[in-house]
Amino acid sequence: MTEQFSNREGIKGMINPTRYGLHRVAYWMQRLSGLGLLAYLIGHIYETSTILNGKAAWNNMLSLTETPGGHMVLVLVIGMCVFHTGNGIRLMISEGGKGVGKPGQPEYPYRASSLNSKQRLCIWVSIALAALAMMYGAGVLFGD
Amino acid sequence: MATVEVPQEKKAESTIPAPTQSTPKTITLRISRFNPSENAETKFEEFKIPVQKWTTVLEAILYVKQNLDHSIAVRYSCRQASCGSCGMKINGKPRLACYTKISELESNVVTVEPMNNFPIIRDLAVDFKQLFSTHKKMKPFIVNEESEVLPGTKEFVQTPQDLEKFLQFSYCIKCGLCNSACPTMATDKSFVGPQGLAQAYRYTVDNRDQGKKERLKIVDQSHGIWRCHFAGSCSNVCPKGVDPAMAIQLLRGYLLGFRT
Numbered sequence: 001m002t003e004q005f006s007n008r009e010g011i012k013g014m015i016n017p018t019r020y021g022l023h024r025v026a027y028w029m030q031r032l033s034g035l036g037l038l039a040y041l042i043g044h045i046y047e048t049s050t051i052l053n054g055k056a057a058w059n060n061m062l063s064l065t066e067t068p069g070g071h072m073v074l075v076l077v078i079g080m081c082v083f084h085t086g087n088g089i090r091l092m093i094s095e096g097g098k099g100v101g102k103p104g105q106p107e108y109p110y111r112a113s114s115l116n117s118k119q120r121l122c123i124w125v126s127i128a129l130a131a132l133a134m135m136y137g138a139g140v141l142f143g144d
Numbered sequence: 145m146a147t148v149e150v151p152q153e154k155k156a157e158s159t160i161p162a163p164t165q166s167t168p169k170t171i172t173l174r175i176s177r178f179n180p181s182e183n184a185e186t187k188f189e190e191f192k193i194p195v196q197k198w199t200t201v202l203e204a205i206l207y208v209k210q211n212l213d214h215s216i217a218v219r220y221s222c223r224q225a226s227c228g229s230c231g232m233k234i235n236g237k238p239r240l241a242c243y244t245k246i247s248e249l250e251s252n253v254v255t256v257e258p259m260n261n262f263p264i265i266r267d268l269a270v271d272f273k274q275l276f277s278t279h280k281k282m283k284p285f286i287v288n289e290e291s292e293v294l295p296g297t298k299e300f301v302q303t304p305q306d307l308e309k310f311l312q313f314s315y316c317i318k319c320g321l322c323n324s325a326c327p328t329m330a331t332d333k334s335f336v337g338p339q340g341l342a343q344a345y346r347y348t349v350d351n352r353d354q355g356k357k358e359r360l361k362i363v364d365q366s367h368g369i370w371r372c373h374f375a376g377s378c379s380n381v382c383p384k385g386v387d388p389a390m391a392i393q394l395l396r397g398y399l400l401g402f403r404t
């Protein structure tokens with residue numbers, strides 16, 4: 001069966017965070033930040049490995065990263081790190097079956113208890129902590 | 145023989161107030177058309193139709209079928225959110241057409257498309273083969289050696305607390321909205337999906353059932369339960385309050401050894 005007939009939504013649908021509430025946004029941010037951190041880790045290993053080529057090469061690399069653009073990237077990495085860790089802890093607990101609500105008689109309008117207010121609070125706290133850490137990091141990096 | 149008197153309408157004298165009128169409004173219904181036997185192009189057709197504040201999307205589609213174009217393919221039966229036939233994408237989100245009022249969409253343009261992640265048969269009708277076969281694989285029945293009714297056997301006794309553990313998951317009408325909203329389903333054609341996983345939990349947690357081991361083995365595979373990332377979209381769209389995302393995380397609790 002061709003993809004068109006199968007009508008699968010594909011990557012475009014998977015990454016669209018706009019339709020299904022905060023949990024879907026958190027899902028999307030966890031993926032994006034996970035991949036961002038992975039990219040940073042690889043880049044970071046490459047960057048620090050230049051020290052093997054001596055002091056000059058190391059300083060050369062540092063001068064490339066110690067720029068306003070480089071600092072912006074680091075601020076972003078701080079944000080991704082904090083959000084990914086905070087939300088990651090929420091996911092580890094929830095995906096073990098804790099904090100996702102208790103089954104019971106559903107009542108109209110059927111608000112799903114796995115999408116409860118504690119869950120949503122955890123997501124917002126992760127976002128807020130990431131924003132605070134980014135502001136602090138920006139202060140240190142761009143301050144004199 | 146007694147005669148039955150047919151009451152005459154007494155218009156002028158009536159003290160009963162006339163039923164509140166809702167002024168009909170005209171909206172544009174955009175229907176996705178696709179007929180693989182004609183050509184493989186999806187196109188939208190627009191219809192201007194009158195709606196009242198209680199008109200459902202299904203009624204709007206049936207209005208078009210009755211008055212404007214009878215060739216539209218749409219599946220429905222109960223018209224009351226019980227049969228699970230009329231799932232479709234309405235203004236971008238999977239919903240039951242019979243359970244969605246035009247007025248709640250707050251838009252003068254309503255676009256209906258077939259549900260994603262299901263093959264299209266024609267227009268709004270999609271193919272449920274995969275959902276039903278996955279559902280069957282989950283052993284959606286009580287597995288119990290002693291379930292045979294013989295002389296002298298008694299019914300299984302369950303307390304209200306026992307019932308509450310699985311009741312909400314048994315409300316699933318197999319409409320497929322959850323599978324259509326799921327981000328894993330969007331890219332992984334072999335994923336079990338939230339509908340099936342929720343049903344695996346429904347039977348596993350039932351204290352009359354002894355099929356836990358078999359079901360856990362079925363869901364613990366590469367395109368099984370571990371592909372769920374708790375994006376919660378299934379529970380966001382479920383029209384029956386099943387909350388498949390909760391069922392999946394609780395089911396995972398068994399596999400991770402947090403519960404027995």
Ligand code: HEM
Nearest residue numbers: 030031034035037038041084085088089091092372373374
């Ligand atoms: C204490 C720190 C961390 C915690 C608690 C954490 C937690 C998690 C969790 C729970 C998931 C799975 C989420 C899901 O079910 O979808 C995840 C995914 C992921 N993490 Fe982390 N993580 C941490 C650090 C990192 C770091 C440092 C990196 C990169 C080097 C990273 C890269 C990823 C990637 C690539 C994914 C996959 C994303 C996806 O497929 O959705 N994580 N993390």
Ligand code: SF4
Nearest residue numbers: 316317319320322382
């Ligand atoms: S779990 Fe809900 S959304 Fe999914 S098939 Fe059952 S009733 Fe439909």
Ligand code: FES
Nearest residue numbers: 222223228230242
């Ligand atoms: S027609 Fe039965 S669920 Fe909508």
